[in-house]
Each structure stands twice: as structure tokens, then as C-alpha cells.
Amino acid sequence: MLRTLLLTALLSASALAVATPAPKTPDLGANITLNYKADDLKSAYAILNIAAGDIWVLNLPDDVVDIVTSKDGVLQFQKRGNRVVIGATASSGSYPVLVMTQDSVFFFQARLSASRGGGLHNIVVQAGEGEAAAAAPKPPSGATAAAPARLALPTLPKASAAPSMPAAQVAALQSAAQPRPQQTPAAPAVPAPTVPVKAAPQPDAGLLRVEYRALTDGQVTRLYYKITNAGTLPVLYSEQGLRVSTNGAVPYERNKTKMLVVSGKTVYGEVLLRGVPTLLNATWGATSLTGQAVAGSPVRVTVEQLN
Known part of the structure; x- marks a missing residue:
């Protein structure tokens, strides 16, 4: 009896929550797919209303490194690359879910329901400006600009009655006909702007x-x-x-x-x-x-x- 009273006093449950829900775009595919912006989910959370038998798939802009929740065993996770598959083993409660990539942390709130589910729900987190720039295709490393076409030398007409032109004069005319590259003044070097880097705040x-x-x-x-x-x-x-x-x-x-x-x-x-x-x-x-x-x-x- 004493142990029961001690455990009851010491192990009261506490729910974890993050500030406010993140805004979402209109649903796609008959309310099956929801789109969120990556920047929104770094400061607010998306709500996952998970019924019994539901499967939720999270599509992140980068490969998933780790997943953290406040209570083990209530939610089941499988991650592969940039995707996370979520299911629930309980039918009630509300639990925060943090999905971590190499450079970002995205917030979700799983709200469990006993209603009959069995549906498939898809979350697409759209990359922000930084993620989109990193993912943009780059030109092949060996690609070079095409060289301008070389102008053909004009053919000098042969004189029918006049004596033949000296070889030195012919060479001078050919050299004059050869196009010469234009010299353009070099642009002055402009120093790259210095962007101040602000250190991330640390807990006290x-x-x-x-x-x-x-x-x-x-x-x-x-x-x-x-x-x-x-x-x-x-x-x-x-x-x-x-x-x-x-x-x-x-x-x-x-x-x-x-x-x-x-x-x-x-x-x-x-x-x-x-x-x-x-x-x-x-x-x-x-x-x-x-x-x-x-x-x-x-x-x-x-x-x-x-x-």
C-alpha cells in the first residue's frame, strides 16, 4: 500500500505542447494530403489527428536523423530517407513529436482518437528558401562555354593580266583580314558582403x-x-x-x-x-x-x- 501511494505521488503524467498550430495550405487529393511550409513548422506545430488504424506519412525536405516524443510506446515510427510513417497503439492522449533532420527540427502534435480510422494521410513539408537553394540542380562540373566561331579568311582573287602579287604582301593582307579579339577593361573586384551570424540561444x-x-x-x-x-x-x-x-x-x-x-x-x-x-x-x-x-x-x- 505504501509503495502504491508513493508511485501515485511521484509519477503524475504531464503532457507536452509547443506554442500554436502552424498554418496549412488548402487540402489536396480529397483531404488526404496536407501541405506545410518548412519555416512554419520550425516555430509552431502541425496537428496530426490519428484515429485507430490510421497511417500518417510525413515527407520532409531532407533526410530524417531522429524522432523524439514525450512517451515511448504510444506512437510507432518508421523512417526511411526523408519520410516518416506514424501509427498509434493507443486511442487517447495528445503527444508532441519532434522530427529532426541534419539542420532543422520540425514540430508536430499527435492527437489520438478512439474513432474508427484506417485511412492514409500524407503531410508534405515544402522546403524553405534555404532548403530549396541547397537542392537546386548544379551544372556539370566539366561544362564550359562554347567558343565563338572563327571567321573564315576571305579568298583573294587572282589577277588575270597583272603580274603576280609578292608573297609578303599577300601575307600582310591575310593578317589584316584575321579578326582580332576586343580588349575589354577588367571589372573592379567587389568584396562579398559579410553576413553576421547569430549564435543559437542555449538553455540556462x-x-x-x-x-x-x-x-x-x-x-x-x-x-x-x-x-x-x-x-x-x-x-x-x-x-x-x-x-x-x-x-x-x-x-x-x-x-x-x-x-x-x-x-x-x-x-x-x-x-x-x-x-x-x-x-x-x-x-x-x-x-x-x-x-x-x-x-x-x-x-x-x-x-x-x-x-
């Missing part, structure tokens, strides 16, 4: 708080955690980055791979420790959406005994 480690509580019954020890993001930027936590130690590293079983913690939200979880320690040292850092590491502060945790 002081606004990320991780709290722990450890309980043991003498055979099994569980470490519960609570992550709160009081900053303005979302961060990623991975249980692969959690470090637990006493005199040495303490091994544990991981339940989640990646968790997205957006601004003003809190997530909960637990890991199962191998062994029954009495005092723990826990350290856990986050990662920004641009891949920069955010250091975490070490915390000492006393293991409490369950009666």
Missing part, C-alpha cells in the same frame, strides 16, 4: 532542476526523478546520460531513452538500481535542440528504507 543550466528520491525494501532499490524546466528553451534528457555512483558507478536498468522537457513543464520517471546502497551521488545533464551539452549539478541522495 541554472533554470533546469532535477530532484531525486530513492527507496529500497532491502532487495530492490528504485531511484525516482523529477525534472523541471523553468527556462524558455526546450531541452532533451536521456537516461543514457544519468550517472549514479557510491564509491563507484552503480548500474541500473533504463526505462526511457529520450525525454523532451519544454519550457514550464515537469516530467517524472524512475530507474531500477542493481544493489541496495545507502547513499547515492546522482548527476544528470541535458542537451539543447541544437546538440549543445548543458551540464547538470551533482546531488547527494539518501536511500530510504521501506517498512
